[in-house]
Amino acid sequence: MSEKNIVTRFPPSPTGYLHIGGARTALFNWLFTRQKGGKFILRIEDTDENRSSDEATRAIIDSMEWLGLTWDEGPYFQSRRYHIYNKVIDRLLTAGEAYHCHCSPEDLEKQRQRARERGLKPKYDGTCRDLGLGPAPGSVVRLKIPLTGITSFNDLVKGPRTFNNEELDDLIIRRSNGSPTYHLAVVADDINLRITHVIRGDDHVNNTPRQILIYKALREPIPKYAHLPMILGPDKTRLSKRHGAMSVLAYRDMGYLPHPLLNALARLGWSYGDQEKFSMAELIEKFSLNNVGKAAGVFNADKLLDLNAWYIRESPDEFLTEQLTPFLETQGLSSPDHKTVRKAVSILKVRSKTLVEMAEGARFCLSQEIRYDKKGDDKFLKSGVVDLLEDLNRRLKAIPEFNQEALEKLFMDFLEEKEIKLRKLAQPLRVALTGKTASPGIFEVMDILGREKVVERIRKAVIHIRNKEKGAPERSEA
RNA sequence: GUCCCCAUCGUCUAGCCAGGUCCAGGACACCGGCCUUUCACGCCGGCAACACCGGUUCAAAUCCGGUUGGGGACGCCA
Numbered sequence: 402m403s404e405k406n407i408v409t410r411f412p413p414s415p416t417g418y419l420h421i422g423g424a425r426t427a428l429f430n431w432l433f434t435r436q437k438g439g440k441f442i443l444r445i446e447d448t449d450e451n452r453s454s455d456e457a458t459r460a461i462i463d464s465m466e467w468l469g470l471t472w473d474e475g476p477y478f479q480s481r482r483y484h485i486y487n488k489v490i491d492r493l494l495t496a497g498e499a500y501h502c503h504c505s506p507e508d509l510e511k512q513r514q515r516a517r518e519r520g521l522k523p524k525y526d527g528t529c530r531d532l533g534l535g536p537a538p539g540s541v542v543r544l545k546i547p548l549t550g551i552t553s554f555n556d557l558v559k560g561p562r563t564f565n566n567e568e569l570d571d572l573i574i575r576r577s578n579g580s581p582t583y584h585l586a587v588v589a590d591d592i593n594l595r596i597t598h599v600i601r602g603d604d605h606v607n608n609t610p611r612q613i614l615i616y617k618a619l620r621e622p623i624p625k626y627a628h629l630p631m632i633l634g635p636d637k638t639r640l641s642k643r644h645g646a647m648s649v650l651a652y653r654d655m656g657y658l659p660h661p662l663l664n665a666l667a668r669l670g671w672s673y674g675d676q677e678k679f680s681m682a683e684l685i686e687k688f689s690l691n692n693v694g695k696a697a698g699v700f701n702a703d704k705l706l707d708l709n710a711w712y713i714r715e716s717p718d719e720f721l722t723e724q725l726t727p728f729l730e731t732q733g734l735s736s737p738d739h740k741t742v743r744k745a746v747s748i749l750k751v752r753s754k755t756l757v758e759m760a761e762g763a764r765f766c767l768s769q770e771i772r773y774d775k776k777g778d779d780k781f782l783k784s785g786v787v788d789l790l791e792d793l794n795r796r797l798k799a800i801p802e803f804n805q806e807a808l809e810k811l812f813m814d815f816l817e818e819k820e821i822k823l824r825k826l827a828q829p830l831r832v833a834l835t836g837k838t839a840s841p842g843i844f845e846v847m848d849i850l851g852r853e854k855v856v857e858r859i860r861k862a863v864i865h866i867r868n869k870e871k872g873a874p875e876r877s878e879a
Numbered sequence: 880g881u882c883c884c885c886a887u888c889g890u891c892u893a894g895c896c897a898g899g900u901c902c903a904g905g906a907c908a909c910c911g912g913c914c915u916u917u918c919a920c921g922c923c924g925g926c927a928a929c930a931c932c933g934g935u936u937c938a939a940a941u942c943c944g945g946u947u948g949g950g951g952a953c954g955c956c957a
Contacts, residue, residue: 509954521881522953523880523881524881568952582954583954606884607951608957628884633949638950670891670892674905696949698891701890704890704907706907708907710920752919827916838917841917841919843917844916
């Protein structure tokens, strides 16, 4: 098979948001396909009307778009393709590969119960298999699975797999309400869309022989399979809602960039020697199913955070400024002053692990009012620094140029004259200007605020200290 | 219960297929130190694993068997 003809698909069911497990499956399909120059298809498996929703579909598509996992065809919706499935089921019926079954759900439950009691695998006992029954209200269609023999395939991740057909039972392919079941719809669609490689979660390994048997009954070529190990929660159990923020959109809203998320996901299960960081181009170039591990893994949120911080540090200011905009808005800090935002980004990016943090960090220069942190207020805004601050303010008003270079010079002279260390002045000043004890460098802070705001905030801090002392006489120093 | 699969630091993993170069390497986290105007960044150092038991072999993280632990499948869900 020419690699150019490779076709893969990502088939989420819209029963909830896209979580990181699904995102990783999508990513691996996407990387594999982009590397080979093939076609990647998005297909929405919404045959379960009760559990599917438009919101979920929307969330999945938004997630894929945000991640940049572009698809070449689709999205196809299974709910609109019943004609395809019906045709396939009829073909199976006509060929004698499938049959009508009149057993009721209650009968089946009893059968399963009995099998369990005898220590056997619960499966359908084949009551209607050779009865030659026709369709009837409440009846279903089942596939005739070979009673003996084996079904095997070579998994691109896990190696050769072989299953005894005796372990399988005659699966239902058409429900009593006429709709196709999952296995039938998947196979019919994969045939229809000419899928060549099925890359999916580990939980489908045991489904694979059933699906292969449908292909065989149809005499259709069987695709190649690659089963990815599961992603587990921190408690090593299957990922679920109780594991907290696992939705792709939640990561977006927490201020993560798509690239580090993808990078982290890629390294969960796949590796390329000791390399940890990959550009998207490298990921596409270096990805290989051969290097996907077999063991399930736990998603390492700390590592993602570190990666995110690293990508923020490395990203161009302009790009980050753009990315930051929605986060400023949600914090009520939106500013038309693009230059200030960009300047803030440039000094904040080295100390922001997420865009949320960055937006928070930009507060001091985008908000008119600042509030003093209790801790910083108590510790640094004390009467002892009033003279210092007032003196400093006089000089700040007087210098001709208000920029970092001039400020550093002014401070050097000032500190020498007062015979104090910079830290002695920087911390109270930092609290006065930003409200916090931690911020970018004090000269950067002053530079970005500009003379007017700096002078004003120092003035306010002095007033604040005086009021404080007046209201509650200072206790003896500890 | 039945069947299938998996197993290296707390976590992600390299090494395993082609046994010796591994008293096991990297990353995150954590703990020290340096730098320093705070917070970060950066740099240096540290802690920490071959699940267990047998076998094969001159030699096993690597091959084989079993035990234990974990996961998955067994739906008219996907």
